[in-house]
Amino acid sequence: MADLSINLAGIKSPNPFWLASAPPTNSGYQVQRAFDAGWGGAVWKTLGDPILNVSSRFAAVSFNGQRVAGFNNIELITDRPLEVNLKEIYETKKRFPNHAIIASLMVEPKQEKWHEIVKRVEDVGVDGLELNFGCPHGMAERGMGSASGQVPSLVEKQTYWVKEAARTPVIVKLTPNITDITVTAEAAVNGGADAISMINTINSLMGVDLDTWNTIPHVAGKGAHGGYCGPAVKPIALNMVAECARNPRISVPISGIGGISNWQDAVEFILMGATGVQICTAAMHHGFRIIEDMIEGLDHYLEQKGVSSLTEIIGKSVPRYSDWGNLDLNYNIAAQINTDVCINCNKCHIACEDTSHQCIDMLTGEDGRSYLKVREEDCVGCNLCAIVCPVDGAITMVETAASQPPMTWNDRQAALNTAK
């Protein structure tokens, strides 16, 4: 078996799969069951002054039969007294000394508040701290969570205060509700963060009930924006991880979070620079035992790739992620339709004719049967036909010979500047 263990800024865990701070890590009972099932670490449900929650907390998008394609919550941080959580953290750590337990923290942006909570949670033996600068609802109205996570100076200052008191590694969890996450990531690094994690949830309103005109979810006829997560947010999270990973000023390890549902998603985040991953919605949807497939799948993948340790693949795709201006304008692909597999549903023809470049012809063969054919010279290689095609293997995007050497937009503009 490949070595799946990770060391994220000094926090060690037997595998890269941690439960994210959320309902699955609400109590010692749950975290211990998760560790028994195989999870490598857990970020405890955010600790702070115990809050009050409303009833009706979650909502989900089902899309074309896929349940929980996106998930939304208006739940706040832990509603249990700190002492109760600390006792359970202590007991859990004692039973599972080799698993990572990270305490997620959120207090008001005051130095003494951070010092107090850091000291109390470190006394029970946590492996690290995660600062929750990300929850977008409720707590943000009180100046915490994403409200402070959106202000780079507050991220830096609070991280600095925590580092003044902390003996264990400090992870700063960032909000995606910001235009450029690298700005707050840099602020965290400047404040002394040992690692960053992303993403927390995205501001969302799940829907409006057409009969009652209530929001979804609603609390006695009133709604408030929630935080969106689950499979739908994965591309947003992956981009944010990648943007941080390729930024030379963000030189700390990354814990990747957001829509990770299986081992393949986890590998994508790791290739894009995450040292490990955190998961919430997939565990809430399917239970702790999804970890079995994740570990097995990851192990097989590494074996197949001839890689003996997971850490070898961290960030391998980062050099392949760049700015648009560095992409080759002379690289071309074109669609090819395999008529043996095509079922002639015409979806590609309609998509291309109505909304792309009108390059898929409907023709009739000598046998009187209709078939679809791409006019390669007019195909811009947009992928739309392959995306809408319902049959695997019916449309392939094939590289066509480039008639000119590689030329990026940046190359082109530099050349044009010489011809003014």
Place this chain on the structure above:
Amino acid sequence: MSEYKEFLTEKEQIDDLIRSGYRIQSVIENLDGAFVNFTHKDQGHCKSLHIGTANARKYFSSILMQQNNG
């Protein structure tokens, strides 16, 4: 005319000038596309082409890069 045919027409105009000894001298790009000014290597004559298609705008840029590279 299909965009591809438009491209071939514009490419042919560019190739004609290059074959006849012209080099790209300057390019002005605006909302209407690119206005590419050519100067003859030896005789110094100037010619201008209005290039509209995206592929032909890539094409003359590649030629300009090759020209700059030697």
